[in-house]
Amino acid sequence: MERLQQIASQTTSSAAPPALPAHPLDPLSPQEIQAVSNVVKAQYSGKSIIFNTVTLREPVKKAYYDWKEHNGPLPPRLAYFVVIEEGVTAVQEGVVDIPAGALIELRKTDSVQPILTPADLQLTEDIIRADPAVIDQCVQSGVPREDMHKIYCDAWTIGYDERWGASRRLQQALIYWRSDEDDSNYSHPLDFCPIVDMNAGKVIYIDIPNRRRKVSKHKHSNFHPIHIKDKFSTAENPSGFRDDDTPINITQPEGVSFAMDGHVMNWSNFKFHIGFNYREGIVLSDITYNDHGNVRPIFHRISLSEMIVPYGCPEFPHQRKHALDIGEYGAGNCTNPLSLGCDCKGVIHYMDAHFPDKEGAPTTVKNAVCIHEEDDGLLFKHSDFRDDFQTTVATRGKKLIISQIFTAANYEYCLYWILRQDGTIKLEVRLTGILNTYICDEDESTGVWGTQVYPQVNAHNHQHLFSLRIHPRIDGDNNSAATSDAKSSPHPLGSPENMYGNGFYCEKTTFKTVKDSITNFESATARTWDIFNPNSINKYSGKPASYKLVSTFCSPLLAKEGSLVSKRAPWASSHTQVVPYKDEGNGYGRLYPSGDHVCQWSGDGMRGMRKWVGDGSDKVENTDILFFHTFGITHFPAPEDFPVMPTEIFDLMLRPRNFFIENPCLDVKPSFARTTKEVKAGAQGTDTCSLKVDKTSRLAFSNTSAAGSCCKK
Ligand code: ABN
Ligand code: CU
Numbered sequence: 001m002e003r004l005q006q007i008a009s010q011t012t013s014s015a016a017p018p019a020l021p022a023h024p025l026d027p028l029s030p031q032e033i034q035a036v037s038n039v040v041k042a043q044y045s046g047k048s049i050i051f052n053t054v055t056l057r058e059p060v061k062k063a064y065y066d067w068k069e070h071n072g073p074l075p076p077r078l079a080y081f082v083v084i085e086e087g088v089t090a091v092q093e094g095v096v097d098i099p100a101g102a103l104i105e106l107r108k109t110d111s112v113q114p115i116l117t118p119a120d121l122q123l124t125e126d127i128i129r130a131d132p133a134v135i136d137q138c139v140q141s142g143v144p145r146e147d148m149h150k151i152y153c154d155a156w157t158i159g160y161d162e163r164w165g166a167s168r169r170l171q172q173a174l175i176y177w178r179s180d181e182d183d184s185n186y187s188h189p190l191d192f193c194p195i196v197d198m199n200a201g202k203v204i205y206i207d208i209p210n211r212r213r214k215v216s217k218h219k220h221s222n223f224h225p226i227h228i229k230d231k232f233s234t235a236e237n238p239s240g241f242r243d244d245d246t247p248i249n250i251t252q253p254e255g256v257s258f259a260m261d262g263h264v265m266n267w268s269n270f271k272f273h274i275g276f277n278y279r280e281g282i283v284l285s286d287i288t289y290n291d292h293g294n295v296r297p298i299f300h301r302i303s304l305s306e307m308i309v310p311y312g313c314p315e316f317p318h319q320r321k322h323a324l325d326i327g328e329y330g331a332g333n334c335t336n337p338l339s340l341g342c343d344c345k346g347v348i349h350y351m352d353a354h355f356p357d358k359e360g361a362p363t364t365v366k367n368a369v370c371i372h373e374e375d376d377g378l379l380f381k382h383s384d385f386r387d388d389f390q391t392t393v394a395t396r397g398k399k400l401i402i403s404q405i406f407t408a409a410n411y412e413y414c415l416y417w418i419l420r421q422d423g424t425i426k427l428e429v430r431l432t433g434i435l436n437t438y439i440c441d442e443d444e445s446t447g448v449w450g451t452q453v454y455p456q457v458n459a460h461n462h463q464h465l466f467s468l469r470i471h472p473r474i475d476g477d478n479n480s481a482a483t484s485d486a487k488s489s490p491h492p493l494g495s496p497e498n499m500y501g502n503g504f505y506c507e508k509t510t511f512k513t514v515k516d517s518i519t520n521f522e523s524a525t526a527r528t529w530d531i532f533n534p535n536s537i538n539k540y541s542g543k544p545a546s547y548k549l550v551s552t553f554c555s556p557l558l559a560k561e562g563s564l565v566s567k568r569a570p571w572a573s574s575h576t577q578v579v580p581y582k583d584e585g586n587g588y589g590r591l592y593p594s595g596d597h598v599c600q601w602s603g604d605g606m607r608g609m610r611k612w613v614g615d616g617s618d619k620v621e622n623t624d625i626l627f628f629h630t631f632g633i634t635h636f637p638a639p640e641d642f643p644v645m646p647t648e649i650f651d652l653m654l655r656p657r658n659f660f661i662e663n664p665c666l667d668v669k670p671s672f673a674r675t676t677k678e679v680k681a682g683a684q685g686t687d688t689c690s691l692k693v694d695k696t697s698r699l700a701f702s703n704t705s706a707a708g709s710c711c712k713k
Pocket of ligand 2: 462463
């Protein structure tokens with residue numbers, strides 16, 4: 001059980017406080033991070049500490065809207081921190097009031113360990129390279145003693161191993177040999193697994209399999225231009241790259257159509273705040289839509305709150321491979337700096353992200369969040385067949401994309417939050433990077449648990465499951481949720497109610513309690529889920545204003561109930577859970593469904609989603625709710641995924657239904673439109689797609705101008 005000890009403390013700093021941010025949800029500035037570290041260091045003076053986390057403690061919802069909508073005071077500007085103290089195993093966490101320069105909370109939490117930071121991961125590699133027992137194992141694997149600089153490891157949190165529990169801060173080192181520095185290392189996994197105590201700075205154990213395997217001597221498979229040349233170069237094509245690659249650019253001759261006021265975005269009737277933190281990465285808050293002058297709230301907060309990548313090989317110690325990447329490493333901590341024209345194409349606005357280093361000094365990931373627009377194809381179109389489609393309207397849309405990419409050791413997760421002009425919000429995940437690999441002997445079968453993707457390289461089956469946390473605020477705070485199933489009429493063919501047998505309808509089942517909300521995707525009924533305000537009724541349809549969650553990439557969790565994986569991810573066994581919102585626990589309420597601290601949680605006890613679900617009796621109808629959605633894919637690796645995976649794409653969307661009284665994007669100017677009367681009068685109609693406006697569209701195989709070619713004249 002978690003032991004929580006409250007230590008009263010009021011350490012204050014005399015230094016001038018840093019400037020307040022423009023908006024209470026803005027992430028901490030570098031100056032604020034430094035100010036928080038100073039307060040924390042003063043508290044721990046004379047002790048040896050490492051900074052693990054310094055981040056914004058977001059204002060609770062009520063304080064935020066009191067300020068925003070009711071002229072209330074600015075919510076307190078608070079920071080949450082975690083430090084690791086030499087010789088102390090517990091998580092030491094607290095809260096600093098930044099303007100006051102005061103430590104206002106400090107506590108120790110046992111039975112878990114703090115999140116791993118990128119600095120922790122790098123340290124482990126140095127530790128294992130210098131360890132005599134690891135060196136011996138490398139020699140047994142066929143790596144010469146003097147080649148330890150060629151040994152690399154992906155340092156994973158141990159997950160949970162009952163031999164040590166949470167008594168020490170542990171990592172499992174998934175270990176590889178790099179034949180040379182440009183080898184990605186995943187072609188040459190080794191067969192043993194050192195366990196490293198992070199605080200002691202040493203290897204405490206090595207898991208060695210019964211069957212020993214010598215490191216593969218096959219040349220590594222790789223993907224950089226130099227390797228492509230090696231693989232595919234010919235006399236006619238020395239580079240080895242396919243030669244039909246002409247550039248495609250995104251141009252916006254008049255600049256972007258969004259406006260940013262600090263972190264607040266205004267785009268095509270949407271207004272919202274873009275936040276970013278060490279853990280969830282991008283957070284979208286206070287999302288509203290301006291419905292012809294009526295500013296309507298939609299969502300209070302949306303983020304990816306957790307994920308799990310459980311591997312499916314049942315042989316020890318592979319059961320430990322189940323990364324809860326958001327809670328154990330952080331989608332923010334692992335985020336990449338993005339580059340213009342490569343990761344992000346077009347006219348880009350970037351946001352940096354700031355984190356503390358080990359000493360508590362601010363560090364910056366430049367260009368952590370990319371914000372840009374792209375063409376979104378047709379938004380709507382109709383032509384009248386009666387005059388050969390000359391009466392027509394064709395309106396192109398654009399989309400706003402807020403994205404980040406984080407590297408979870410071997411994998412890259414590219415996250416795109418996409419807004420459409422019809423009020424839809426999409427989340428697209430692109431999964432790329434490199435498979436996690438394990439060695440197999442030349443004469444060994446991978447069995448059903450993995451696939452040989454390259455000689456002597458076994459890639460185990462695994463899943464990528466995410467928990468999307470939605471805090472809805474559709475037309476107000478009191479919302480409900482329901483399943484929405486396509487059902488055929490219950491009445492038999494030939495009956496008076498269904499004489500011709502063709503009847504079907506949409507069955508909505510509203511969740512009254514948390515228990516009702518534990519549901520799964522059903523492909524047979526094309527199940528979607530509605531989040532709605534029962535008090536805001538559409539005047540045409542008579543149905544409540546809703547946002548519909550359309551999500552079909554819904555793999556079931558394959559680990560058994562009661563397994564370590566299912567216990568540590570209590571949210572992953574069902575595709576939805578709805579719980580009441582509460583300002584409780586570690587500050588801002590109910591954020592993390594595998595608990596506030598995930599590393600080395602055994603999965604026992606009441607925390608995260610298990611605690612929030614409780615006995616399932618909490619009411620979730622017409623109240624302030626949190627909607628959690630588990631989605632993702634099951635990955636059976638194949639050679640096409642190696643040596644680097646072509647992006648695998650999965651997505652979901654939240655669409656307005658019965659929210660507007662008509663198509664909400666009728667006011668987007670069409671590319672081309674002519675009414676029947678205009679056609680008859682030979683009039684021009686509306687034309688924004690000819691080359692008078694679009695200077696770049698042209699015919700592919702002609703140099704002549706194609707002015708007006710998109711539209712029949
Ligand atoms: N996929 C596990 C992981 C993530 C980040 C860093 C190291 C390991
Ligand atoms: Cu995968």
